[in-house]
Every structure is written in C-alpha cells, then in structure tokens.
Amino acid sequence: MMFFITISRKGFLLTLGLAGFLILSYTLYRRVFKITLFGDHMKEPEDFQDALETNEDFCLRFMGNRICQTENAAQCRTRVQRWKKEQEVKEILTKLDQIMPSITFTDIMTTTSARNSKATILNQKGSYCIGDPLMVRLDLYNHLGKRKEYGGDFLRARIYSSSLRAGASGHITDYKNGTYLVNFTLFWEGDVRVSILLIHPSEGVSALWAARKKGYDKIAFTGTFLNGTSCVCTKCGFVIETNAELCEYLDERDQEAFYCVKPENVPCEAFVLLTTDNKPITYLTSLEQSLFRRCLQFYIRPIA
Numbered sequence: 001m002m003f004f005i006t007i008s009r010k011g012f013l014l015t016l017g018l019a020g021f022l023i024l025s026y027t028l029y030r031r032v033f034k035i036t037l038f039g040d041h042m043k044e045p046e047d048f049q050d051a052l053e054t055n056e057d058f059c060l061r062f063m064g065n066r067i068c069q070t071e072n073a074a075q076c077r078t079r080v081q082r083w084k085k086e087q088e089v090k091e092i093l094t095k096l097d098q099i100m101p102s103i104t105f106t107d108i109m110t111t112t113s114a115r116n117s118k119a120t121i122l123n124q125k126g127s128y129c130i131g132d133p134l135m136v137r138l139d140l141y142n143h144l145g146k147r148k149e150y151g152g153d154f155l156r157a158r159i160y161s162s163s164l165r166a167g168a169s170g171h172i173t174d175y176k177n178g179t180y181l182v183n184f185t186l187f188w189e190g191d192v193r194v195s196i197l198l199i200h201p202s203e204g205v206s207a208l209w210a211a212r213k214k215g216y217d218k219i220a221f222t223g224t225f226l227n228g229t230s231c232v233c234t235k236c237g238f239v240i241e242t243n244a245e246l247c248e249y250l251d252e253r254d255q256e257a258f259y260c261v262k263p264e265n266v267p268c269e270a271f272v273l274l275t276t277d278n279k280p281i282t283y284l285t286s287l288e289q290s291l292f293r294r295c296l297q298f299y300i301r302p303i304a
Contacts, residue, residue, distance in 0.1 A: 085255040096209075101152025103206040108290055109143040112153050112201035116141040119196060128186050134159070136170075136194065138180040148178030152202035157182045159192050204291040211283035218281060223247075223260040224273035236260035236274060247271065 105111060122135040138155070140148045151174040160167035170184040186192060200208070221236035238258060240246060246259045247268035262268060282289070 082250075082255045082257070100209040101150065101202045101206045102210075103150070103152070103203050105203050106287075108287060110146075111142060111203045111291060112140050112148060112198060113143040114198040116143065116145055117198070119194075130186060130189055132186050134184040134186055134194070136182040136184070136196070138182065138196065140178045140180070148202075150202065151176040151178065151180070152205055153180075153198060154200040154202075154205050155180065155182075156197045156199055157184070157195070159184050159186070159194050161188065161190055161192055164188060164190060201291060204288070207284055207288040207291065214283045218279060218283075220277045220279050221260075222275045222277070223271055224275070225260075225263050225266045225270040226272045227263065227266045227270060231272075232263040232266055234261040234263055 117138060117140040120137045120139070122137055123133065128134065136157070140153060142148060153174075155172055157170035157172055158167055159170065166188050168185065168187055170182045173181040173183075175181070182196065184194070223234050223236040225232045225234065235242075236259060238256075240259050240261065242261060245262040247262045249258045249260070249268075249271070250256070251258075260268075260271060263270075
C-alpha cells in the first residue's frame with residue numbers, strides 16, 4: 001500500500017524549522033542537565049572549561065543565571081568568574097609574548113649603546129607654538145658603532161622645563177629595525193629640554209622576559225598560622241606544586257588566588273602573617289646580568 005502526501009513549500013519549511021528547533025533544544029537540555037547535576041563534582045577541570053569554551057558569552061551568562069542556582073551557587077559563580085579572569089590574563093600574556101624581542105647574544109659589545117646612538121629633530125625650526133608637535137628620530141647603534149638591525153629597546157622619552165616644573169612624555173614608535181620615532185606635543189611656553197633614556201637594551205628586555213617565564217621561585221613566601229598559643233609556618237605562593245591540602249585566599253575584586261599549605265589540624269582561618277624573602281636564585285646568565293648595572297642617557301639641546 002502506498003500513500004501520497006502533498007505538502008506545500010511553505011508548510012514543508014515550517015515543519016523542517018520546527019523539527020530542527022526541537023532537536024537543538026533537546027541537545028542543549030541534555031548538555032545543561034549533565035553540567036547541572038555533575039558540575040560541582042567534576043573530577044577533571046577540563047570538563048568545566050570545555051563547557052565554557054563552547055560559547056563563552058552564552059555559557060557565562062546562562063551558567064551564572066541558571067546552573068549556579070544550586071546549593072553552592074556562590075562557589076559556582078566564583079569558578080565561572082575566575083575562569084574568565086584567567087582567560088583574560090592568558091590573552092594579555094600571549095599578546096605580550098608576541099611583541100617582546102627574542103634575542104640571544106654572546107658579546108656585550110653588540111648590545112645597544114646610548115653613547116653611539118643618534119637623535120635627530122625632523123621638524124626643526126627657529127621657534128614653536130604651544131600645541132605644535134616635535135618629532136625626533138632615533139637611530140640606535142651598538143658599542144662597536146654598528147647600526148642595530150632590530151628593535152625592542154626599552155626607551156623613555158620626555159620633555160621638561162625645570163624652572164617651570166613642567167614635563168610630558170613622548171609617544172615612541174618602534175620600526176623594528178633599529179629606528180624609532182618619538183612624537184612630543186609642546187604644551188607650555190618657554191625653553192624645553194628633550195631627554196631620551198635607554199632604560200634597557202633590547203637584549204636585556206629579551207633576557208628579562210625569558211626569565212619571567214621560567215618560574216615563580218625567585219621570592220619565597222612563608223605563612224604563619226596561629227595554633228592556640230603557638231605558631232605554625234608553611235610554604236605559600238601563587239603557584240604551589242604539592243599534593244598536600246592547600247588553603248586558598250581569593251581576591252574578590254581581581255579574582256586572583258593565593259595559596260598556603262594547610263597545617264595539620266589548623267583551620268585556614270588561623271592565617272595571621274605573611275613574610276617574604278628573596279631566594280639565592282637567578283634565571284639570568286652573568287653576561288645578561290651585566291646589562292642591568294647602568295642606565296645611560298643622552299640629551300638634545302634646548303628647544304626655544
């Protein structure tokens with residue numbers, strides 16, 4: 001037996017759309033139902049992160065309003081907010097990593113020299129008016145007198161008038177080839193001096209950024225807990241690699257956490273003092289350390 005059913009084009013599209021909506025609703029319901037039941041008991045943190053990464057904006061809003069309406073609503077919202085903050089920090093560090101120089105050197109004479117570098121006023125004239133721009137080109141050289149072929153130097157540029165106690169910073173553009181353009185705006189009347197400081201050469205900037213990514217062991221944090229009439233001291237820090245139970249102290253505003261190893265039979269609320277000390281450790285070679293023993297600068301003659 002055979003049946004023939006005639007459906008208009010409009011009716012067919014309506015039926016197809018309704019079926020798709022039902023399938024999507026059921027899939028979303030199963031996913032949300034699973035997270036609702038097991039969200040606070042997940043053993044793998046990736047489960048929680050994967051659920052958020054599916055659609056960050058939607059999930060943060062949906063989970064904050066719906067899923068977090070459970071017995072541990074405050075803890076659930078805190079997890080969501082902290083995850084979002086961690087993602088923001090990760091994105092910032094990734095962008096910084098892309099713009100920071102990555103340089104290796106074996107001779108300090110090949111690093112940037114303020115003494116050998118040159119500054120040229122591009123729009124020089126007899127006098128300037130308030131609000132005029134002042135443009136300075138920097139051509140950087142190393143200690144051997146050879147022009148630098150890459151950027152990344154840490155420079156600080158400013159104009160000032162000591163008699164007026166006035167000063168302003170300049171905007172620096174790095175062309176990544178040893179040349180920089182500094183733009184100043186002349187805000188006041190009178191004689192103005194231009195100062196450009198080489199805070200760290202690009203080789204030093206590269207060394208500092210590489211050292212920053214190698215670990216968190218430079219500063220030792222020690223927490224003191226009050227246990228009756230005696231004190232107990234444990235290791236603390238932003239990152240602690242241990243299997244021991246930890247006390248977590250959360251900054252509600254910035255959603256940043258600080259940890260201490262929990263003393264036995266002592267509550268986390270008994271934390272009373274934090275001390276710090278520098279460890280005898282460095283991530284810089286002796287050659288790299290020599291880059292940070294001086295700060296050189298050069299001046300441009302006064303501008304009338």
